[in-house]
Amino acid sequence: MMSKVRSKDTKAELALRRVLHANGVRYRLHARDLIGCPDLVNRSRKIAVFVDGDMWHGNPAEPARRGRATFADLFPTRTDWWVAKIERNKARDAEVTATLTNAGYRVIRLWERDVLSDPAAAARPVIDAMKGSS
Known part of the structure; x- marks a missing residue:
């Protein structure tokens, strides 16, 4: 049964990606070389996003x-x-967040339910971080 649980391209992740792309935010997917394999990464701004x-x-x-x-x-x-x-x-999750933070990354964790209920609101902190507003 657990094999049916998706780890990539979930509905929440796709909804977030649609909003980010529509707002001109660019990112890489599932950076396997980073601890925790973040769902979205912007290496130049050192931002890692997880949809938990x-x-x-x-x-x-x-x-x-x-x-x-x-x-x-x-x-x-x-x-x-x-x-x-x-x-x-x-x-x-706490260990991954601490390790990435110590490596200079800003880690943003979003709950799946928040993304699904209002993708635009959930995307706001990611958009702000990636566009340099915060």
């Missing part, structure tokens, strides 16, 4: 959105394993 899935990257609002109190409540079987997996993902 709400469930697998531990968005604190996700359990409530799904009508549950905690992440543990979302998994009726192998609960400990799944909760540990999400915690490992969050720790890895």
